[in-house]
Each structure stands twice: as C-alpha cells, then as structure tokens.
Amino acid sequence: MNLLGEIAIAVSIQGDFFKAPGYEAQITRLLRHALTSAAYGKEIARKRRRNVEGQFLCGLLHSVGKTIAVQLIARMANEKSLDLEKQYLAQLVGAFHRKIAAKVAVDWNLPEQLQTTTVYFKKYESAPSFKDESAATYLSQLLASWVINPANFNAVELTQDPVFGYLNFYPDDAQDLLDKKDDVKAVVSAMEL
Amino acid sequence: MTIDEEFDLIVIGSGPGGQKAAIQGASAGLKVALIDRERKVGGTCVHHGTIPSKTLREAALTITTLRRNADVFDFNLKDNMKVSTLMRRLDSVLGSYTDFIAEYIRSHGISYFHGRAAIVDAYTISLSAIKGTQSYLKAKNIVIATGSRPRTPPDVPVDHENILDSDSILSMIYLPRSLTVVGGGVIAAEYASIF
Numbered sequence: 001m002n003l004l005g006e007i008a009i010a011v012s013i014q015g016d017f018f019k020a021p022g023y024e025a026q027i028t029r030l031l032r033h034a035l036t037s038a039a040y041g042k043e044i045a046r047k048r049r050r051n052v053e054g055q056f057l058c059g060l061l062h063s064v065g066k067t068i069a070v071q072l073i074a075r076m077a078n079e080k081s082l083d084l085e086k087q088y089l090a091q092l093v094g095a096f097h098r099k100i101a102a103k104v105a106v107d108w109n110l111p112e113q114l115q116t117t118t119v120y121f122k123k124y125e126s127a128p129s130f131k132d133e134s135a136a137t138y139l140s141q142l143l144a145s146w147v148i149n150p151a152n153f154n155a156v157e158l159t160q161d162p163v164f165g166y167l168n169f170y171p172d173d174a175q176d177l178l179d180k181k182d183d184v185k186a187v188v189s190a191m192e193l
Numbered sequence: 194m195t196i197d198e199e200f201d202l203i204v205i206g207s208g209p210g211g212q213k214a215a216i217q218g219a220s221a222g223l224k225v226a227l228i229d230r231e232r233k234v235g236g237t238c239v240h241h242g243t244i245p246s247k248t249l250r251e252a253a254l255t256i257t258t259l260r261r262n263a264d265v266f267d268f269n270l271k272d273n274m275k276v277s278t279l280m281r282r283l284d285s286v287l288g289s290y291t292d293f294i295a296e297y298i299r300s301h302g303i304s305y306f307h308g309r310a311a312i313v314d315a316y317t318i319s320l321s322a323i324k325g326t327q328s329y330l331k332a333k334n335i336v337i338a339t340g341s342r343p344r345t346p347p348d349v350p351v352d353h354e355n356i357l358d359s360d361s362i363l364s365m366i367y368l369p370r371s372l373t374v375v376g377g378g379v380i381a382a383e384y385a386s387i388f
Contacts, residue, residue: 045353049241049343051364052354111366129284164323168232170309171325 018067020074026089030067032188034060036144037137039187043180044136044143047173058117058133059140061110065101065118069093072100124166132167139163147181196317196331198304200226203318203332205310208236211338212294218334219301226330227303228310228320233291234298237340241360244290246383248283249363253387306330359384 020027041059045052073092077084084092098119105115113130117137120127124134142161146153159174169177201223204215211227212234218225231240238244298305308322318330343358345351353361359380374385 042354045361045364049353049358049360051357051361051366052352054364054366057366113366166232168230168323170321170323 018071020071021078023070023074023089026070027067030063030070033141033144033148034063034067035191036147036184036188037062037141039184040143040147040177040180041136041140042187043177043184044140044167047169047177048132048136048167050136054111054113055133055136055140057114058121058137059144061105061114061118062121062137062141063097063101064104065097065099066093068100068104069097072096124163135163135166139167143177143181143184147184194313194317194329197328198226198330200224200304200330200332202226202334202336203228203310203330204336204338205229205318206236206338206340207231207234207294207298207305208238208338208340210340211236211336212298214336214338215298215303216301219303225301225303226306226332227298228306228308228318228330230307230309232307232323234294234305235287235291237342239287239290239294241363242380244287245283245363246359246380246387248286250383250387 018027018031037059038056039059041055042052045055070089070093073084073089076082101118102115104110105118110118113133116127116130117134120130120134121137121141124131124138127134139161142158142163146155146158155178159171159178164174202215202218203226204211204218205228207215207227207229211229215225215227227234229236233240295305306320308320311319311321312335313319313329316331316333316335318332318335320328320330322328343351343360345358350356351358357365362384369388372384372388374381374388
C-alpha cells in the first residue's frame with residue numbers, strides 16, 4: 001500500500017509532484033480532473049456496494065499517462081528551447097498517453113485492477129478482466145468532466161450513456177449519483193490542489 | 194394498466210432458489226418468467242456470496258497448508274498481498290457459471306427479464322427496466338426468491354471504506370493488516386477464518 005498511498009498523497013496534496021515548467025496549468029487541470037474522478041469513483045463504488053479504496057485509485061490514476069506525457073514533453077521542449085503550441089502539445093499527449101499509462105502501471109507495480117482500468121477504461125467491455133471496475137472508472141471520469149465543465153453537458157443526456165446500464169444503474173441510481181456532485185466538489189476542494 | 198404478457202408462473206430473483214423454482218415450473222409444463230434486477234443471472238450466491246468467498250477460502254486454505262510446511266518450502270506471504278492474486282480465476286469461474294445458468298434457463302424455455310419487479314396485486318407484476326421503461330406481467334402464481342442483502346444498521350456507518358460489509362469486503366485491493374469481524378453467524382465466521 002505504501003507506493004499507492006504515496007502517489008495519492010503526492011498527487012492530491014503536493015501540486016508539484018509532476019513538475020513541468022511552463023505547463024503548470026495543463027498539469028493542474030489534469031490532476032484536478034483525476035482527483036474529481038477519484039472522488040466520484042468512491043461514490044460509484046459505494047452505490048455498487050464495492051470497496052471504495054480501489055475505485056478511488058482507479059479514478060486518480062486513470063489519466064496518469066496524460067500527466068506524465070505532459071511532463072516528458074515539457075522537459076524535452078525546455079531542453080530544445082521549443083515553445084510548443086497548445087494544439088501540438090495535445091496531439092503529442094494524445095499520441096503517447098496510453099502507451100505511457102500501460103508502461104507506468106507495470107513499472108510502478110500497480111495492482112492488476114489498476115493496470116487494467118488505466119489502459120481499458122474507455123473500452124471497458126473489451127477489458128480482459130475487471131470489466132466492471134473499468135466501466136466504473138469510465139463513469140467516474142465522465143462525471144468528473146461534467147462536474148468540472150457542466151456547461152458542456154446535458155444532465156439528462158449524460159445519464160443515457162450506456163455505461164450506466166452496464167453497471168446496472170437504474171434511472172434513480174443515476175440521479176442519486178448526479179446528486180453527489182456537491183459532495184464530490186467538497187472533497188476536491190478539501191484536497192486544495 | 195395494460196398487461197404486456199401472461200405467464201403461469203413468475204419467479205422474482207435468479208439465485209439458486211429462483212432458478213430451481215423456475216426450472217421446476219418449466220419442467221411441469223408451465224409458461225415461466227424469471228426476473229432479476231441484476232445484469233447477470235445467478236444472484237448473490239454467484240456474484241457476491243458463495244462462489245467468490247469460497248474462491249478466497251480455498252486460497253486461504255492453500256496458504257495455511259503451505260505455512261504449516263514453511264520449514265520445507267521456506268514460505269513467506271509477500272508484503273502488500275493483493276486480494277485479486279488470491280482470487281485470480283474468479284472472473285473466468287463466474288463467467289462460465291453465469292453462461293451455464295443462462296443457457297440452462299433458455300434451454301427450459303423460460304423467459305428471462307432484466308429489471309426491478311414490484312407486486313401490483315396478487316396476479317400482476319410491474320417491471321421497471323434498466324432504461325426506466327415500465328411493463329406489466331400477469332401470472333397465476335408468483336414466487337418471491339429475492340434472497341437477502343447485508344443489513345446496514347442506522348448506527349453503524351458502513352462506508353465500504355473503513356467499515357465493510359460481506360459484499361464490499363470481496364473487492365478490497367489489499368489484504369488488511371488487521372480486521373475485526375462483528376457478528377457470529379455463518380458469514381462472519383467464514384470471513385474471520387479466511388482472513
């Protein structure tokens with residue numbers, strides 16, 4: 001548990017765990033989304049009567065590949081004295097983050113559940129194992145995006161996402177989860193990223 | 194209220210009791226419907242109870258045997274032991290088992306419905322599907338085989354984080370360093386002995 005505990009504490013409390021001079025805003029945005037996913041993951045796990053610790057970590061680390069990709073690209077850009085435009089940074093992150101996530105999950109010796117969900121959360125139905133946990137991770141990051149950018153979503157359309165049915169959430173369960181929005185925001189605020 | 198379909202027997206719950214009731218009914222020539230609120234057939238027994246806990250128990254028994262022979266095998270349990278390591282084949286076991294049950298139900302001509310059932314009157318069931326649509330089924334006989342869920346006493350904050358129940362204990366990532374089991378029934382005794 002030590003490594004995972006350290007990751008969780010470092011990411012949530014020390015904003016400079018992932019150092020990327022010049023790209024701090026991107027890192028903060030990614031970490032805030034990760035932390036919101038983690039907090040929503042706990043609520044999803046409670047609703048499913050599953051252990052919340054595992055789902056918290058799945059949410060926290062689901063986008064670790066993106067964060068590390070930004071860090072690596074920032075380091076290389078600084079070494080080469082390049083000023084990367086946002087769109088190119090996004091393209092590079094998009095191209096490499098999944099491979100980085102898969103490698104990091106193995107290198108950090110993350111539990112099998114985290115190794116799987118980090119790589120498969122967007123295609124949860126094709127995960128070789130931990131399909132439900134991967135689906136819950138997908139849902140947690142979807143709800144995190146809604147919490148952070150509510151204007152980009154319609155709450156009714158959000159609950160039509162097939163992942164709710166996959167996790168056996170009925171309409172009232174889905175509404176209960178949406179109603180946890182303020183609790184999740186309070187948890188994220190308490191972490192003071 | 195429009196009745197969508199009529200049956201001789203409706204069984205609510207697809208655990209061992211519900212399966213047997215439905216199959217007995219179908220074998221006796223009745224038109225049978227089987228309803229379960231969960232996505233997959235099998236009930237608590239398959240997904241949260243008997244089979245997962247027995248998988249964990251078998252792993253615990255193997256470890257106990259190895260420990261008894263520790264002087265021969267130089268055996269130590271790793272730090273940060275992951276629960277999934279002890280339940281490695283669970284996914285494939287559950288998959289095979291639910292596929293088998295689903296096929297067994299199909300082969301008996303039983304109509305399976307995924308949704309929440311509510312009793313409207315002595316012969317009518319309302320069925321709320323996962324998408325929220327409502328339908329009504331009628332039957333001469335209704336069997337309630339819904340089993341049970343862990344009770345959450347109002348004065349015990351079961352948060353599935355520090356205080357777990359017999360469902361959430363099976364989804365822990367790591368083995369706990371210490372554990373207090375409250376209760377002295379079969380399930381409590383089983384988990385106390387496993388951990």
